[in-house]
Amino acid sequence: MMKDITMGQYYPEKSILHDLDPRMKIVLLFFYMILIFFVKTFYGFLFIAIITYLMIKGSHLPVRLFLKSLRPVLVIISFTLFLHAFFTKGGEVLLALGPVTVESAGLVTGLFMTLRLMILVITTSLLTLTTSPIALTDGIEYLLSPLKKVGVPAHELAMMMTISLRFIPILILESDKIMKAQLARGADFNRGNVVERARNMVPLIVPLFVSAFRRADELATAMEARGYRGGEGRTRLNILRLSPRDFHALTFVALVFVLVLATGL
Amino acid sequence: MLLQVKNLTHIYMPGSPYEHRALYNVNLEVHQGDFLGLIGRTGSGKTTLVQHLNGLLKPTQGTVLFKDRDLYGEQKVDWREIRQKIGLVFQYPEEQLFGETVFEDVAFGPRKLGLGEEMVQLRVKKALEMVNLDYNNFKGRSPFNLSRGEMRRVAMAGVLSMEPEILVMDEPSSGLDPRGRKMLLEQVKQFHRQSGITVIFVSHNMEEVALLANRLAVMEGGQIVLEGSPREVFTEAEKLISIGLGIPQVTRLMLELKNKGKQVKADIFSVEEARREIIKLFEEKQGDRS
Numbered sequence A: 001m002m003k004d005i006t007m008g009q010y011y012p013e014k015s016i017l018h019d020l021d022p023r024m025k026i027v028l029l030f031f032y033m034i035l036i037f038f039v040k041t042f043y044g045f046l047f048i049a050i051i052t053y054l055m056i057k058g059s060h061l062p063v064r065l066f067l068k069s070l071r072p073v074l075v076i077i078s079f080t081l082f083l084h085a086f087f088t089k090g091g092e093v094l095l096a097l098g099p100v101t102v103e104s105a106g107l108v109t110g111l112f113m114t115l116r117l118m119i120l121v122i123t124t125s126l127l128t129l130t131t132s133p134i135a136l137t138d139g140i141e142y143l144l145s146p147l148k149k150v151g152v153p154a155h156e157l158a159m160m161m162t163i164s165l166r167f168i169p170i171l172i173l174e175s176d177k178i179m180k181a182q183l184a185r186g187a188d189f190n191r192g193n194v195v196e197r198a199r200n201m202v203p204l205i206v207p208l209f210v211s212a213f214r215r216a217d218e219l220a221t222a223m224e225a226r227g228y229r230g231g232e233g234r235t236r237l238n239i240l241r242l243s244p245r246d247f248h249a250l251t252f253v254a255l256v257f258v259l260v261l262a263t264g265l
Numbered sequence B: 001m002l003l004q005v006k007n008l009t010h011i012y013m014p015g016s017p018y019e020h021r022a023l024y025n026v027n028l029e030v031h032q033g034d035f036l037g038l039i040g041r042t043g044s045g046k047t048t049l050v051q052h053l054n055g056l057l058k059p060t061q062g063t064v065l066f067k068d069r070d071l072y073g074e075q076k077v078d079w080r081e082i083r084q085k086i087g088l089v090f091q092y093p094e095e096q097l098f099g100e101t102v103f104e105d106v107a108f109g110p111r112k113l114g115l116g117e118e119m120v121q122l123r124v125k126k127a128l129e130m131v132n133l134d135y136n137n138f139k140g141r142s143p144f145n146l147s148r149g150e151m152r153r154v155a156m157a158g159v160l161s162m163e164p165e166i167l168v169m170d171e172p173s174s175g176l177d178p179r180g181r182k183m184l185l186e187q188v189k190q191f192h193r194q195s196g197i198t199v200i201f202v203s204h205n206m207e208e209v210a211l212l213a214n215r216l217a218v219m220e221g222g223q224i225v226l227e228g229s230p231r232e233v234f235t236e237a238e239k240l241i242s243i244g245l246g247i248p249q250v251t252r253l254m255l256e257l258k259n260k261g262k263q264v265k266a267d268i269f270s271v272e273e274a275r276r277e278i279i280k281l282f283e284e285k286q287g288d289r290s
């Protein structure tokens, strides 16, 4: 019922992108995003689209996964296009309906903005689809750790993220199960007006909360029982190490970056 | 024929790396008044199978017939009606309680059927009695302050209050202590006898189903590998042991006695029967001597 959530879901596969160091992936994603906002011409977008496509190919994941990741942001994307098309002025008047006009500058900015958003979402899914949640939070913790000096609880933040990410699929499965159980007892989740629908959710929400609290409680006990006391003095089993391929990836993105800036694409 | 499962195959998450074939070409028949024991190890597909009986999962292939009506055919099915007639008690049903009081929780089903308040009360009372909970004592209590065994019985009452024609119970006794388990089995046996309701009882414990069921279906790796009366099924002791299920201890004892050349019946599932059989054996021996 709720299995169609791709964003933020790890998709195991054998590929160079899966093997990259998570820290490198996060940093490169960051720079790639900045780069996208430097691109200002159609050729530039064509170039970036090709590069993005190559990276998708490099991940060995089916393209449809990335298209699916666009679905939740479709509304925002179309809204952006719509706003720019009608409210950004300049250039030729392409369409005039009384006082309302669509001008070429607006259409172009709108299109560029939509393309940017789409590439942004796709590259972000590229990160989350090829990186396991554990590796991802590990990477974030490393990258945030310099901020510990100014009092940012990097380890605790990362641990919270790991746990929440770990719990999402569990809670999805759990709500699926409870929903089925209540359906078996005659519940109906898609009938009636808004108020009725909200009321119909009670048999789903209450057991879900009860179990979520119970799970959280059990997890806390289990962690304490194993001597967990926060990040202080904690060592790790898998130490992240940069390998040559991480530097190859870095070089690749750097080249793309320089190429775009140098040619003014 | 009350219920018929035909060539049922179910694949979880097809087309993803997590794709998993949980059922493969399953055929099963359930007759009016049957007490069918569905046994299998953990992960053998029992839950997946029973969730196809009332439309909670859709088959990848094959279908289910209920009173000769094709549940997954061309014609649209009113699932609420089917779910009332085929009551399904989930594995760990106590985790689905939500009512403020036991009464409210059990009344959920009957209210959804659109019954009047008087009728609802009657149904709740009857259902609680069926699971041996005192109506006056329990109706006002919060379901969250009960023992696990009591919670489970409340959840069962929640399904029984819809007065289903078939009661499907998914591992109703797992996680209960031996006494709670025994009490629950007694109750199930009792209301099966009294109301003649058809029961499908899922379990991975041979001992308990052997005593209750008149038919057994053994699952392994998403398929039904053995089917028949307990007598027939237990003659395949080796096969059962090889799939990690085993046979009831008393049955095993009797089988071994028989293999040693003693004149005993081997198709015995309860200690009481075994006791009688062994005493008979000794008496015969003494008779021979004198």
Ligand SMILES: Nc1ncnc2c1ncn2[C@@H]1O[C@H](COP(=O)(O)OP(=O)(O)OP(=O)(O)O)[C@@H](O)[C@H]1O
Residues within 6 Å of the ligand: B012, B013, B020, B021, B022, B040, B041, B042, B043, B044, B045, B046, B047, B048, B049, B091, B204
């Ligand atoms: N939602 C799901 N998604 C993917 N695979 C699943 C899902 N539910 C069950 N499975 C898999 O299908 C197989 C059969 O599961 P099922 O729950 O039917 O087993 P079971 O016989 O009821 O086991 P148990 O005795 O533990 O309840 C298992 O291997 C399980 O891992």
Ligand SMILES: [Mg+2]
Residues within 6 Å of the ligand: B046, B047, B048, B091, B170, B171
């Ligand atoms: Mg199960």
